[in-house]
Amino acid sequence: MTDTNEIQRFELDADADPAGLTYTFGGAAPVASLTPGTVLSTWTMDCFAGRVRSTSDLVSQVCDPRFINPQTGPFFVEGAEPGDTLAVHFRSITPRTGRGASTTVPLFGALTATAYTALLHDPLPERTWIYEIDPVAGVVRFDALDSAYQVDLPLDPMHGTVGVAPALGEVRSSLAPGDWGGNMDTPEMRAGTTCYLGVNVPGAMFSLGDGHARQGEGETCGVAVECEMDSVVAVDLVKGAPPTAWPRLEDDGFIMTTGSARPLEDAFRIAHSQLVRWVCELTGLSAMDSYQLVSQAVLTPVANVVDTTYTVVAKLPKRVLHGATVMGGMHDRLRTASRT
């Protein structure tokens, strides 16, 4: 928890050989080092690595399955040790261009047979939608493919993927979410939110990517309004706190826990049991009192039901915590710095 607040720019090289980009959490050499307290300014490619540019670009034709969902990173965070908690505060997340893309992908999504929900159906039709992004009006425009229907949806930029290297020496695809973070695909990962991630390896090895101009809760078809992002994130360390077993989030109004698992009720159970225990720590409530309070006060938006495991978020209004200090006040500090 230093206070450099120095801005460090990292420029992803989009012209590099795709094989040289990062598609995993763990297993990649760091692209740069960050001092805790640094503000990182960088950009991220879209999940298609820029290959989907028009409604005639189909993922199965233009994308190489080895090069999906490239991440910016990993960054070696100086001093980060297993047991620490990494704090990543999103100052701003801004689409880099005026266009986003969404698609269906064969055997991927919540309302289709998949590689795991393995059925005998043929894949659903493969289609691509292009969204105009209007940052001034604050909208993205849905343009139907099979009729003239158009509708504007609120622009709500976020990162689908943020994480650190996993434990036990594992290396996980950037398509997977888990206790290391990764592809959680929750719209809560927007500017103004702080994400807390348990550190598993020296340096934490933090990456981010998969920018979404917006997404619905559940990411039903498996793909959001995908776009390149300019993002500014403050990166810091929480030392000496209880380890963070699963990613947590905090914004001005809520503390949030996440769980990523299948079946979806296990994701729910993880998020809620984490929240019950966190509230015990923050308030001194007994486990059963915390269970009761959470039961009446929680919001539970589904994040995604499409990735290799599913993600659920549990949100508790900070108001019920009576001013308890969360993660040593990290969010408030980064939030305030962000505003100045």
Next chain:
Amino acid sequence: MTDTNEIQRFELDADADPAGLTYTFGGAAPVASLTPGTVLSTWTMDCFAGRVRSTSDLVSQVCDPRFINPQTGPFFVEGAEPGDTLAVHFRSITPRTGRGASTTVPLFGALTATAYTALLHDPLPERTWIYEIDPVAGVVRFDALDSAYQVDLPLDPMHGTVGVAPALGEVRSSLAPGDWGGNMDTPEMRAGTTCYLGVNVPGAMFSLGDGHARQGEGETCGVAVECEMDSVVAVDLVKGAPPTAWPRLEDDGFIMTTGSARPLEDAFRIAHSQLVRWVCELTGLSAMDSYQLVSQAVLTPVANVVDTTYTVVAKLPKRVLHGATVMGGMHDRLRTASRT
């Protein structure tokens, strides 16, 4: 779709033999008949049938398992035929007393072994919490059992259970949710919401109960802030529309679908596939365009992960429907009548 708007009072007899109350959807004789367009004014017992009155009343000691979650009804809706859709608009839902109760129940809830998630653990501790309800301040007060912690939560009255007789001659416990409605336990079932239920038998046989002064999304411990309710509901029929396969809701801002199933992803799949198809009907969008639009615009709060099957709600802002007429304008009509 008549327009009587006549108010009909039905008085539940709380002093009756508990064995004479209604604990199922289907299988019970009607308590009264309603003409479509009638406004029903009635009250509902709490899910404990009034047996939990203090923190020393434990469910396993004071409640008879045969007499849990009594319903007010069933009501025979005149003219309702299989294939029709019953519309139930909640005008007001008001706690009848200044107190609500919540409890843990052995082997019931989301963060415990249950009869289905059958493990070798002993049950969690059984406890009872009593909430003061302050309708003027619009709050319910959580009072911790093991410490002095108190916190007010917003009063947000709703019905956990509303439904009709199931199809195929089934009779289902009022603890179960399903395509007939039943124990869906979603906080969306509040005043101002219209619930649409597919009719399976002549007269629909509509009941309601399980009032909650409020609940969190997921109803984590399995029990909300349970209380007796005074409720006023307008009951009407939608004839000639496509059958309503799963309960749907509508309020001023959203259309909503529900799915009740296990695992939880199947509840999600039901709600979302129902929503995709409904949007096709309302907008003329193709299935794939509707899938795409829903994917970016939907909200997906979990309703419950504790009942015999779990419930998920999918919510779509009406704004994206460009003014499409939903269920023949039923909600708007009942809503307007409700305000006058």
Next chain:
Amino acid sequence: MTDTNEIQRFELDADADPAGLTYTFGGAAPVASLTPGTVLSTWTMDCFAGRVRSTSDLVSQVCDPRFINPQTGPFFVEGAEPGDTLAVHFRSITPRTGRGASTTVPLFGALTATAYTALLHDPLPERTWIYEIDPVAGVVRFDALDSAYQVDLPLDPMHGTVGVAPALGEVRSSLAPGDWGGNMDTPEMRAGTTCYLGVNVPGAMFSLGDGHARQGEGETCGVAVECEMDSVVAVDLVKGAPPTAWPRLEDDGFIMTTGSARPLEDAFRIAHSQLVRWVCELTGLSAMDSYQLVSQAVLTPVANVVDTTYTVVAKLPKRVLHGATVMGGMHDRLRTASRT
């Protein structure tokens, strides 16, 4: 546990109005009374109520969804009270004709989208297969529809459905399995097996149906080799034993428990936790010792992954029980009587 061993014939009236047959567990008036110890000789219709007679008969065209899976029964078992256990020993199960039928059914089966795993795919093709049954050779003949492939499979007659009236006043479709038995669809329900069912209502209200000339474990496509059966079952009561929470089976080599739930791991958990507890009762082992012994000795065939809930069977060789007396020796007694 009487010893009449008297044979009582019940003749199902196949020419009756289909609406007069029994399609539920619970909710139907008894067709006859049985004294415990009686041997019931009867026959059962196939699950299609006889409507599928050739490869051109498609279920969606020839069957009325209200009249699927008719049961023979219910039988009122004299003296049966809630808390007792009903024993149903299958003496013989014999196909009544030389033909069986299997089909796909739209949106039904393990490798297809269904009403619960609700996806956007069109249904798989609907097809019907007719099997020749050769009781002398002991085979059923698979005859491919799209090529000349033929292969004989062992005849292994069984009942997919056997059960009693459910608890809590519920009435359940004969398509559903659960703690009352019902549509468990396990090949273990063959001649020589005794099925134990917990009694929920006076008279137990026992029914059986859904004869299969054979089925694979999981009943993958949702439909076995369906045929009419002549069946002889000895029906008796176990009084004074611990209640039977979920159906259990016993044959000469194994004790078996069943669990019916979703997701499939919950069915597994029910069956295995029931088995662990049963072994404690039978051997005096502690819970943890029983857990360990079951873990190393159990067989776990999947029964069905297609019905409204799924069923798993856990089988333990009796040899590891060192001669413990199971259910008061009921199976051995009925088995011996059956042989004489």
Next chain:
Amino acid sequence: MTDTNEIQRFELDADADPAGLTYTFGGAAPVASLTPGTVLSTWTMDCFAGRVRSTSDLVSQVCDPRFINPQTGPFFVEGAEPGDTLAVHFRSITPRTGRGASTTVPLFGALTATAYTALLHDPLPERTWIYEIDPVAGVVRFDALDSAYQVDLPLDPMHGTVGVAPALGEVRSSLAPGDWGGNMDTPEMRAGTTCYLGVNVPGAMFSLGDGHARQGEGETCGVAVECEMDSVVAVDLVKGAPPTAWPRLEDDGFIMTTGSARPLEDAFRIAHSQLVRWVCELTGLSAMDSYQLVSQAVLTPVANVVDTTYTVVAKLPKRVLHGATVMGGMHDRLRTASRT
């Protein structure tokens, strides 16, 4: 598919620094190279890395979580390329000592809360059982901890873990099963069985470990009768066949597919859809005919419901294939060689 049939011995160094052993699939340097056709003779440590030696050794006290389930390997198979299929035929699997160990492990197993099925219960008691292994009598002896109960179970040695490096650059813990094989924990992986694994990286990088003197189907408590094994395996390559998406097995009587996923029904769906497609390839049956034949002829034992994902096996009697040549006759060739 060469024919060296040469025996190559690899000696695991048990005295080495535990940190130098292999605990992952992928991510480790090869310990040796194998020419296709080689017979590998080696041994494997038990899953506890030898730390559990008596009933007083509790896993949480004696084991380092980083060093659980060490594998022997990886072996670089010369000429193996992505898209090939690796064949691993188990000639013999022999316990190295006269003792095996089983345990409960806190928050691990099928009948307990876990890190994913995250509940508020305390862990179940942690216990350790030691089994005597008698290779002459062919039994392992269960010795109860809390009473004098003893019972012999058939010795049935197998490997819980066998696999190759995963796709997409992933590195997976040896505790996880998946499409790369890994910790599938099926008793079918015994001597006489051939395991087929799709190759994802040059050299395949094959490892094996986790010997079980026996296990029940489902590995209910999460731990089998764990022991060191002397194993002899013939390793060969299938070139030019359709890629093997999920591990397959073959013995003298059956072809088998595996699926590893959560929920358990997805593991079932993978195994069965793989089997349906395999039968199409082997017999020329149409997809629907194959679906039908599999539905009536398959056996479906659960493998494990305890690991990070669950595994189901689908078994089809070869007899129904009318002599179709499986994987170019690989099993028959290796089996015959094994006998000479």
